[in-house]
Amino acid sequence: MKKSIRNIAILGILFTFPLFSYGQSQTQSSINSNMGKVPEVTLSNGVKMPILGFGTLNLRGAVGEASVAEAISVGFRLFDTATRYGNEEAVGKGIKKSGIAREELFITTKIWVDDTGYENTKTTFNRSLNKLGLEYIDLYLIHRPRGDIRGTWKAMEELYEAGKIRAIGVSNFNPQQLAELMSYAKIKPMVNQIEVNPYFQQKEEQEAIEKLGIQVEAWSPFAQGRKGLFTNPILVAIGKKYNKSAAQVTLRWLIQRGIVAIPRTAERAHMLENIDIFDFELDAADMQQISSLDLKESQFPEWN
Numbered sequence: 001m002k003k004s005i006r007n008i009a010i011l012g013i014l015f016t017f018p019l020f021s022y023g024q025s026q027t028q029s030s031i032n033s034n035m036g037k038v039p040e041v042t043l044s045n046g047v048k049m050p051i052l053g054f055g056t057l058n059l060r061g062a063v064g065e066a067s068v069a070e071a072i073s074v075g076f077r078l079f080d081t082a083t084r085y086g087n088e089e090a091v092g093k094g095i096k097k098s099g100i101a102r103e104e105l106f107i108t109t110k111i112w113v114d115d116t117g118y119e120n121t122k123t124t125f126n127r128s129l130n131k132l133g134l135e136y137i138d139l140y141l142i143h144r145p146r147g148d149i150r151g152t153w154k155a156m157e158e159l160y161e162a163g164k165i166r167a168i169g170v171s172n173f174n175p176q177q178l179a180e181l182m183s184y185a186k187i188k189p190m191v192n193q194i195e196v197n198p199y200f201q202q203k204e205e206q207e208a209i210e211k212l213g214i215q216v217e218a219w220s221p222f223a224q225g226r227k228g229l230f231t232n233p234i235l236v237a238i239g240k241k242y243n244k245s246a247a248q249v250t251l252r253w254l255i256q257r258g259i260v261a262i263p264r265t266a267e268r269a270h271m272l273e274n275i276d277i278f279d280f281e282l283d284a285a286d287m288q289q290i291s292s293l294d295l296k297e298s299q300f301p302e303w304n
């Protein structure tokens, strides 16, 4: 019930204010005037999270720093990193370079399998804060359901209660693993970041996760372009109707399902394209056609 109300709220935002213009002239600083262009979802603890963000896998060093700063200038506010990506420092530098106010951003990082455990989590979390140059994290996730999840979760709950993290969650947890975590959790996870793209649509998984009051976030929304996603005839044909690309159709399809998406790109033109998805709406027939692309299997079997 709660979830359906939230979905209605998301769709209400998307469809009531569909005509955002990213190219319009800006009177305030280019950073601040971009605020409010990406609709938000509300997590179970009331924290608001942009429905579209920016992935940073493989964006390290100078490229990572420049990409993050560029993405902020384009209007992205949610950034997804992880200790595993080896780029928290670069992401932090990109944020600093942009000059944006901290409270305008929504920063996610994740704890890797090897760092789990009560004490390790606290140490690793503080290291992440230092690398990012931040005082708090908006969303902290357990990267994979392996290692000492119980000890890690307890440490995360304490960091949350101490105000160092605004929302806590997990990644790559199936509903059974979520249920197990929730059997002992004092604070339940607010987000589960999982693979969702047109070739792996995860509809039943989404339903099961949302039933628990948890927000779904999609990693690899483009399946990294595997299986010709950017030239997929169905996505391209749908896009033609709205003068949009297959990438834009894919992102729109995700947000219309109420799923947060975090596409990654190092190209400014792609950043502009990926954020320009709030001025059109896929209809039921489009959504149905995209459903037919579901191969019902991960596009990254090598990661499992």
Ligand SMILES: NC(=O)c1ccc[n+]([C@@H]2O[C@H](COP(=O)([O-])OP(=O)(O)OC[C@H]3O[C@@H](n4cnc5c(N)ncnc54)[C@H](OP(=O)(O)O)[C@@H]3O)[C@@H](O)[C@H]2O)c1
Pocket: 054, 055, 056, 057, 058, 080, 081, 143, 171, 172, 193, 194, 218, 219, 220, 221, 222, 223, 224, 225, 230, 247, 248, 262, 263, 264, 265, 266, 267, 270, 271, 273, 274
């Ligand atoms: N929790 C997890 O286990 C997990 C796993 C994987 C990923 N993630 C997160 O999810 C994020 C996104 O996933 P991903 O990085 O694997 O891949 P992705 O976002 O599915 O795809 C990235 C690829 O798409 C290309 N691209 C982006 N926008 C495009 C556009 N408009 N037109 C054409 N090509 C475009 C990029 O190339 P260009 O740079 O040339 O644009 C890049 O090669 C990651 O960066 C990471 O933050 C999390």
